[in-house]
Amino acid sequence: MICSKCGEEHPIEEMELTFRRPDDVAGLSSEDRSRLVQENRDLCIVEGKRFFVRGLLPLSVESREHPYCIGLWVEISGSSFERIYDLWDSEEQLGEMPFDAQLANEIPTVNGSRGLEAELRLTGPTTRPDVFLKPSDHPLYIEQAKGIDAHRVSEYTSLFA
Numbered sequence: 830m831i832c833s834k835c836g837e838e839h840p841i842e843e844m845e846l847t848f849r850r851p852d853d854v855a856g857l858s859s860e861d862r863s864r865l866v867q868e869n870r871d872l873c874i875v876e877g878k879r880f881f882v883r884g885l886l887p888l889s890v891e892s893r894e895h896p897y898c899i900g901l902w903v904e905i906s907g908s909s910f911e912r913i914y915d916l917w918d919s920e921e922q923l924g925e926m927p928f929d930a931q932l933a934n935e936i937p938t939v940n941g942s943r944g945l946e947a948e949l950r951l952t953g954p955t956t957r958p959d960v961f962l963k964p965s966d967h968p969l970y971i972e973q974a975k976g977i978d979a980h981r982v983s984e985y986t987s988l989f990a
Contacts, residue, residue, distance in 0.1 A: 846985045847900030851881045851933035852943060871957065872914065873902070880910035881933055884949055884960040886969075889976035897982050903930035903949050903960055913951065913958075922951035930960065938984055939969045 849855065854866055854873055867874045873881040881904050887896035905913070909928040916922035927948035935943040946963040962970040972981070 845898050845900060846936070846988055848902060848934040851902040851904065852935055853879070853933065854881070872910075872917075874910070878907075880905050880907055882910070882913060882930075882949060882958060884930075884958040886932075886947075886960040886962070886973065888972055888981075890982055891976055891978050893979075897977065897985065899936065899985065900957070901936070901960065902933040903947055904933045905930045905949060909949075913949075916951060918954045920954060923953055925951050927961070932960070932962075936969065937988055939967075939972075941967065942969050945969065 850868070851873060854862065854868065854875060857865065865876050871883045873883075875881075881902045883900065883902050885898040886901055887898050889896050905928055909930075912925070913922075913928065916925060927950045930947045930949040932943055932945045932947055935941075945965070945967055948961045948963065950959045950961065952959055962973050964970060964974075
C-alpha cells in the first residue's frame with residue numbers, strides 16, 4: 830500500500846489501525862488537554878477522575894499466523910488504574926486477573942464500538958495489554974470470537990489512506 834503521508838510503500842500485513850488517544854481526550858482543544866490531562870503513550874488520566882489504558886484488540890485472521898490488532902484505549906476504574914500502574918514494569922503482572930474495561934474509541938467501520946464492555950489483560954512489562962470483548966451480539970465481538978478474513982483486514986487498514 831502506498832502511504833498517503835510519506836509516499837512510501839508499506840506492506841499491508843504490517844499495518845494496523847491505531848488510536849493515539851481516547852476519543853474524549855482527542856476531542857479536547859490542545860489548551861484543555863494540557864490543563865486537564867496527564868498522558869503518555871500508554872496511560873491517560875483526565876482531571877484525576879477518568880482513567881485510560883492503551884491496549885491491543887486482537888482479531889484472528891484466516892490463513893495468517895499472527896492476529897490483526899487494533900490499537901485502542903479502554904477506560905477503567907481508578908482502583909484498576911492504580912493496580913496496573915503499580916505492576917506496569919513488573920513481571921508479576923502476568924499472574925494478574927483481567928480488569929473490567931470499556932472501549933474508549935469508536936472504530937469507524939464498526940458502529941457502536943465505543944463503550945463496549947471488555948476485559949483488559951496484562952501481557953508483560955514490554956508489551957501492551959490485550960483487550961477482549963465481553964460476549965455480546967455486537968459485530969466487533971463476533972469478529973474477535975470468530976476471526977476475520979483478509980478483505981476485512983484491508984478494510985481496517987484502508988482507514989490509514
